[in-house]
Amino acid sequence: MRFNTIAILFLIFFISLLSCKNNNDIIPAESLVEIDEQLSGGNTTIFDKTSKAYTFPLANINTDLLKKHIAGDAVFEATFVSPPSFINAGLGPLFNNISCKSCHVNDGRARPPLANEPFNGLLFRISSPGQGQHGGPLPLKGFGFQVQTRGVFGVQPEMDILITYENIVEKFNDGETYILSKPIYTVQNPYITLPEGSMLSPRIANPNFGLGLLNAINEKTILSLADENDNNKDGISGKPNYCYDIISKTIKLGRFGWKASQPTIIQQAAAALNGDMGITSNLFFDEEVKDQSQDVAPHDIEINDEDIENLKIYLETLAPPARRDVNNETVLQGKKLFMTANCNACHIPKIITGLTDISQNSNQTIRPFTDLLLHDMGEGLSDGRPDFKASGKEWRTPPLWGIGLTKITNGHTNFLHDGRARNLTEAIMWHDGEAKKSKEAVKKMSKVERNALLKFLESL
Amino acid sequence: MIFGEAGSKKENDFISRELVLLGLLTDDLKKQSDILYQSWTTGTQKSFYDNFVNAGKAGSRYISAKDALTEVISSMVDIMTELPDNKIENPLAKQSADYAESKFSDYSLNDYKNNILGVQNVYLGKYKNIVADKSISAVVEEKNPALNMKVITQFKFCIALIEVISPTTFNIAIKSKIEQLKEIQLQLRLLNKMLDNEVRTVLENL
Helix, strand or coil: CHHHHHHHHHHHHHHHHHHCCCCCCECCCCCCCCCCCCCCCHHHCECCCCCCCCCCECCCCCHHHHHHHHHHHHHHHCCCECCCCCCCECCCCEECCCCHHHHCHHHCCCCCCCCCCCCCCEEEEEEEEEECHHHCEECECCCECEECCEECCCCCCCCEEEEEEEEEEEECCCCCEEEEEEEEEEEECCCCCCCCCCEEEEEECCCCCCHHHHHCCCHHHHHHHCCCCCCCCCCCCCECCEEEECCCCEEEECCECCCCCECCHHHHHHHHHHHHHCCCCCCCCCCCCCCCCCCCCCCCCCCCHHHHHHHHHHHHCECCECCCCCCCHHHHHHHHHHHHCCHHHCCCCCEECCCCCCHHHCCCEECCCCCCCEEECCHHHCCCCCECCECCCEEECCCCCCHHHHHHHHCCCCECCCCCECCHHHHHHCCCHHHHHHHHHHHHCCHHHHHHHHHHHHHC | CCCCHHHCCCHHHCCHHHHHHHHHHHHHHHHHHHHHHHHCCCCCCCCHHHHHHCCCCCCCCCCCHHHHHHHHHHHHHHHHHHHHHHHHHHHHHHCCHHHCCCCCCCCHHHHHHHHHHHHHHHHHCEECCEECCCCHHHHHHHHCHHHHHHHHHHHHHHHHHHHHHCCCCHHHHHHHCHHHHHHHHHHHHHHHHHHHHHHHHHHHCC
16 A cells, blocks of 8 residues: 555656656746745845845845946946047937936836826837848838937937827726726827838836846756647747847847847847947947938947946846745735736746856746746737747737836836836736736636735735 | 036137027926925825835835835945945046046035935934934934944044045046045945945844
């Protein structure tokens, strides 16, 4: 009897192993409190829940790396000005903002502008239908890849954009109503007529912390989570994006950005400097406005390699904040509901990082709540604009770590790629496509259950 | 733009475009000041004051009074990190006044002294000549009087180190008083450690 019991237990254990993702780096999360669950970033985790919670260097950073982190922070906070200037010259001729921190306030996430507010932290990608070089977007003639709504003195911006909202009233199964606010974007004052078929995609500035840890996840691990053809018939596919790496000049797995269309942190940073501020570098040496009538500035390198490298290191060494209230009973109930609604199918709770050049980020058990893959989120969230392998409906699963601190760090609770969701409830209820079943599960929850789910998310 | 190189600019040196820009900057400065004033006024839509004094109550961004206090200490640490590591370090390391905060007015040392005084006043609960009964200093005094004395002494020491450099201005001191500036950085970092480690621990254990 004892032997049969052991055999049965072994069989159950073996079957449970098979039912997990076939990768040692993915650990199924239990519904009870786990050891060190509060350590969102493993040994890199920072224990702070103030407005500065996203701004600290890795907890395990050493002196030498801290010096580079501080140097990179100076670049991140630098205010760029139009040339010529002794310091920080290079802004423009067209731009969206004047410094990294202007959009990524407290290294956090931006929100859409209110009426009569300038655009700080919301920008628009733009392109023509079809594929451009290396399979990426095709630049829109006269506008490039991104809309710049500001220009230096004497230079006309590309356009203004007016945002209005259409409210969609829906109900949970228990009868409580909620409102989804759908943004409508209207182009105003384009400097030239907008070509036919132009595609606009709004993009909110994302939080910067934890990027080094996401970068340290093995490619094999990410790909093990993919199921592009939904072979396991669970309704969730998960597709990697592949994009062009300008340093290696090869196609690589994308990890960063709303559509995972940037392969590395340095490329993400250099592209942002170039597209958002008009700062040229050895990685992006053409102004975004090249060949447009606003292309009036001399073409020289405006940020040196050392500053780019330090900026990269800064972004790689920003720590995730610790979770809060992991033992709270309601939070634990919410965690269970998160699993039963299958949110964890895409928002993977726990991953072990691999080896990376920043050793502090290596071999860490992290809790990012993302698989870094693309998922079809339905027509309602579609921007209609392909980005390498990503269709208009497909978006990278955004990490949820730190999300509960958004209010305190950035003074708002706007989520999703364009900030349309004004709180976590709306963010959930905008889910569709592959996530429709999860949304429906939440819709069926009682008020008490929904509150528990929210309390769990707010503990992240 | 206002002072010119070495504070030499005269009224007739301003060109019309500069005057337009200065006017726009003044308007924006007023707008930002109004926003700041509103945020410290009770009852306004974006009143940070209300968030702070109602910490722990419904509607406040702070779940508890302790969270609000932690925010205060974090902000103090933020300033006291930036001062030695960026504001003094960048011009000193690059040996160029181009990186000084108030290069053209050459008022940087006064700015840095005021940064320290501002943080000290928050610690002491001091506004002009009024010292509040309730303050971080009072809390620390109750829990650890030796620590409170150590922090207050260190604040005074850092301010004195800056005052001693006068009348030499910062633009000149980065070349002629390097060791003194490095000593200021060292002492500021020590003060920062006291605030970030020891004082923070006292507040978190309330």
